[in-house]
Amino acid sequence: MTTSPLLDASGVAKNYGAVAALRNASLSVLPGEVHALMGANGAGKSTLVKILTGAVPANAGRILIRGEARDIRSPAAARRAGLLPVYQEPSLIPDLDVLSNLRLTSTPVEPFRAWVRELGILDLDLRDTARDIPLAVLRVLDLARALAVEPDVLLLDEMTAALPANLAEKVLEVVRRQGDSGRAVIFISHRFVEISALCDRATVLRDGETVGVVDIVPGVEEKIVELMLGTRIVKTHVAARSAAEKAAPAPSSPRIAVHNLRVGTKLGDVSFDLADGEVAGVVALEGQGQDELFAALAGSIRPSGGTIEVDGQPVKFAHPIDAIRAGIAYVPGDRSEALAMQRSVRENIALPFSAAFRNWGPINMRRERATVIGAIERLQIDTRAQGEVQRLSGGNQQKVTIARWIAADARTILCFDPTRGIDVGTKQEIYKLLRELAGNGKSVLFYTSELEEVQRVCDRVIVIFGGKLVDIFPVEEADEPALMRAAYGLPRGAKADIGILADPTAHASDAPEARP
């Protein structure tokens, strides 16, 4: 094939002060191709996308579009050149309604509507203010807005990370078709399933350098991981947990007992227990009430009914401090919700120590240092840019949100999608950490949007659908197809076609069904 590349960037470099985000990145995309951009957290993927689309200026590098050198200085210029990004963070103007957002970017409304429907959102009101729209839908709207102007090159930065499986699937379908129609897509994701289902080639970045371009063929994952991580990690797949790890002695009374919990209209009648030394998984499609469940347990919102018992005592949380006093800590999925971005890693980790009024006095700096360093080492946080958390990469930021509660020695941790947008190496570390916590007698409630994680980490899995608890699986039976079915509200054992993600290997569907 001798087609000339649609987009060809080479020698791209970018420094943020002393931090080199990109050293020597190159990327070449052919027409009709879905091209994966891969790399560990902090490798520079987002930075490259921002440079290509004029959102940040590069320090060095050459960008050719259809063979012509172009100097793209602003997102508007990128649009004119046919490059349209969907960034890692939503870019609709929060206080404008969707329609105004479209007018602002001169996006034609009808194609947009069509794409929105295509992407699986049927009840969108264009007069809704962006601020009131849930994150996952916003991401889809961002995509639809980009698609509506028919870009030559579409750049999707972790488009699917915050999406529930049903929406993610639609996105993948649409993206695949973009490629088929002769346009190009640059696709960033940490999920191999998606890469292998979708992409033609992958460019791998490591520490700001392009270290390889590979064709996506079965079994290439190993190679990519090797490129991505260099010498950092050799082991890529965690085998199912060993029997020894699983051995969590059944305690007499549960750490947390939830009875008939109801929150507004989103969550109705959920009951389950969480034991010490256990990691309980929560699986649900987007917006089935899991956010409310976690928020209620964390003391962020008040339940409208039902009871929560901690160590056998009924509790009523009015503020997160109450939950924290009961030893329950919450790690939100959105890092920007959990971190003071301009403050140091140390201050962020030590934040809970000063929260209560009686701890407002002088800080014992020696003790704090020791505690914080302990937590940093435990999570292997890259502290080169520790002066301000905002300068850490996404994955390292995520680790800081967890490190805080390790330092504070919380007995129960509620982790809401902690591996969202995190590279495989870091994911492994987090899985290991959660198991270790359970091994030390702590308890963890773990919501994840990636079903394959469940069997690696959890002891039991709670599935929620439509605000109701539909099933509790023992880990052995919680394979992806089974979970997927349950997540769609189908009874155990039923068979239905629920899309490519449920069974990425195509033959898995005739695996023996787990029966209660």
Add this chain to the structure above:
Amino acid sequence: MSTSAISPQSVPFGRRLKRLMADRPLIPLVILLVILVVILQILRPGIVNERWIANTIKFAIPLAILAGCQTMTMLTGGIDLSVGTVATISAFIMATQIVNQDPAVAFLLAMMPAVLIGLVNGIGVGVFRVHPLIMTLGTSLIGTGCLQVYQRTVIASGAKIPDFLAWLGTGVTWGFPNALLLFVPLAALIVFTLARTGFGRLLYAVGDNERATRLSGVQYWQVITALYITSSVLAGITGLLYIGLIKAPSLSLAEPLVLPSVAAAVIGGTSIFGGRGGYTGTIIGALILTVLTTLLTILQMPEGARRILFGLIVLFVTAAYLRIVEER
């Protein structure tokens, strides 16, 4: 391929100097201050003497304390426009109550409105989430009204400046203004609080990301209420010091200090959007403003030109400072 990384040896001197200034933002501020003093000395040879320095410090101190109120509130993304009114009320009550009351009682009476206004500000901002600009503006209007009403009840009794306050405000011992006896510990306390106490940490964190602090168990309203009360109490103390310095109670005594106090905090490198800044910079900012005022006073030019120059210099200083500090 990694040879493209910047090696520290090859950094030219100019860049290194800039980096040094960026890491230690106090250095450029002090340099700016020195430049202003040198200009002053050139314009009026001999002016920079012991007496002038003492005077400058005397007037910079009340401004610096009020700017401390702004610094702390600005760290949380707020602002306290009621400090001028609070300082005035405390000063006025002190000067009028001392006539018939025991000094301790007069002091308590003088600080009471300060605590009250701080509490109301704190509740408004922390519980009802009213924008601090509006909240403190409103309480300062109310405070001024109350002061006017109060004033009428004490016209007959006259006013007196307690000797101790006059000594503190205007006295000089061995060339050092006595006000330093109050200010040095106070400033040390503020600096320590911001850097080394839980409360200080929370101010920065709340200003940076309030939701994150909530999830960490911080109760916003507690922090904010405590903050605005602290700010008001500091303003009240400033009022007492200021009345000792000016020795004439008036109903608008400290009002002219409000805008400069905001400017001093900003010049000193505190971000009005919260989460960033410190008190040492603010102190130098207050000194810069005080010297600048003197500088402009002695220049022979029409008042209009003087104000234009003042505005331009404040803008220039802040811009230059930001340039230097942002170079990272």
Add this chain to the structure above:
Amino acid sequence: SSAEGKYTIGISNTVQGNGWREEMVCAMKAQALASGEVAKLNIAHRNTDAAGQLEDIRNLISAKVDAIVVNPADPAGIKAGLEEATKAGIVVVAVDQAVTEPSAYIISNNQEQYAYLGAKWLFQQMGGKGEVFYMRGAAGASADSDRDKGFKKALAENPGVKVAQEVFTGWQQDQAKQQILSFLSTGTPFNGIWTSGIDNVIVDALVESQAPLVPIVGADNAGFVGQLSSVKGLVGAAVTNPGSIGGAGVTLALQILDGKKPAQQTVLVDPQLWDNATDEGKAKLKAAADPSLSPEWPVSISIPEWTTYTKEQIVACKGPGE
């Protein structure tokens, strides 16, 4: 208590929180009470500009007052409002400063004369030569520019006198004090100080910094008048600028309402000068001194023939019905 009066009088004032203006308002209240003719006072008293004063005057017209006594923010700026008031049958009296509206009555302190009198005395004390520190009021205020005319007139008559430094105190005590202290530190020689009524802090500053006590002119504020008798070595003069002119304004308004129109539209109250260099002046100062008054208040709390209230009444600051 005494609501037997028959008139409602409106008052408009645009500077709040300044001792002189507070005394003026209290004088208006006290006079209204003492006259026994006023049922109610309607006072608009706030910090605002000419446009704001127009608003207040029109509100007073809406309130159907019988007379309006106004201290104008600007002589020309409120002409339209005063004209409307006259048309509505309301008696208009301007106090303290003149207004350009011909139908209004004016009872005013003569600001130009105020400055001239003090400056002339000061330059005489200086022997007709030397440097004077000229401390003005608020830049851009009409009273300040009137006073400047008087000062310049005296200056022109004394060619030997130079202005060492001109500053605007903004009629703020703290600014004035900082300015004089900065000025003292420059070591510039000077032989006299003229102040636009921010005076006692200046004397304080001179005493505190042990600077030579040069002749100084201020207003008849209680603080300064006290200092003129008590501070050793201080030579100075207080020029009267009675805030009680407000009371006189009420009296004039009531006279007109009662049908006793004055011969002229404009009544000027000329300032007096009390210095502590002559025995006569010393006696006047002594008689006027009143340590019980707030130092910002002018001591001339009454104007013979124009005000009838007692000191207790003005200090109580209560109008009819309060």
Add this chain to the structure above:
Amino acid sequence: MSHFLRRQGWVVGLFALLIVLFIATTIIQPAYGSNDFGSLARAVLPYAFAVAAQTVVVIAGGIDLSVAAMMALTSVTAASMMNGASEEYALFVMPFVLAMGFALGALNGLLIVVTRVPDIVVTLAMLFVLQGAALLVLDAPGGGIAEWLKALISGTVPIPGLPDAVDAWLPKALLVLIVCLCVIWIPLRRSRLGLSIYAIGSSELAAFRSGVPVKRTRIIAYALSGLFAAFGGLALTMSTGIGAPIPGPYLLASVAAVVLGGVALGGGKGGLLGPIVAVFVLRLVRTDLTLLAIDPNVTAIIEGLIMVAVVMFGAFITMRGRQ
């Protein structure tokens, strides 16, 4: 309809408050009539322009502390240029002064964009600069104005076909206000530029990524603010007939009215109608307090209380709404 109510609920509430106040006024002073309403409209005029100036920049995510100083400067410039000049000359002075306001506002914006100093500091510095400039133009209140300009805002407009009783309630000042604001605001609100102003106030990053020229938009927002302030300055000169170099109380009043009018400090939300209605409310409160002959010192307390109480009430409602 629900969209409308959700978005305009605050403004509707303010309108209701205004009507209640009107009713209260007629109870306090049964003779309150069209003339008095005309006075109110004239009193509102400078405040309304000041608040419009503030609203534009607040929506754009900024704040302008130089509004009152800008009004003073434009007012003295107009007054000194027209002083003693012919009536026609005013036809030239008006656009000149408006252009000056626009340019100086743009300078505000340019300084913010170029120096990257926070807007509150730049406009604070400009407050001193503009004040100084005003003093250089006129060092004491003075100057003059063409008679026809004065006449432009006094009296009422006889509209053919309408009964006089209705005409009487249409003061010229009100019409001038409505025309000036509508001619600028309505087309702006509907244009891309208007959207861009809301966009940069709502989220600068998102706006930039949506292709909005953030810097240019910011400069234009400040320029519009300067333009409205110049209208305000002219309104001052038109009502007083002079120019005064000391700024009036319009800065704090404008910030207060913006917030009362439902425009969030922080940007991106609200419109111009709310703040204008808020100005009417605040002026009418002042009228009522005068009519009631309340102790003047207490009026300061009442005005402060109203401000705090209304804003707290609004905050309380939003909190309830969120739960």
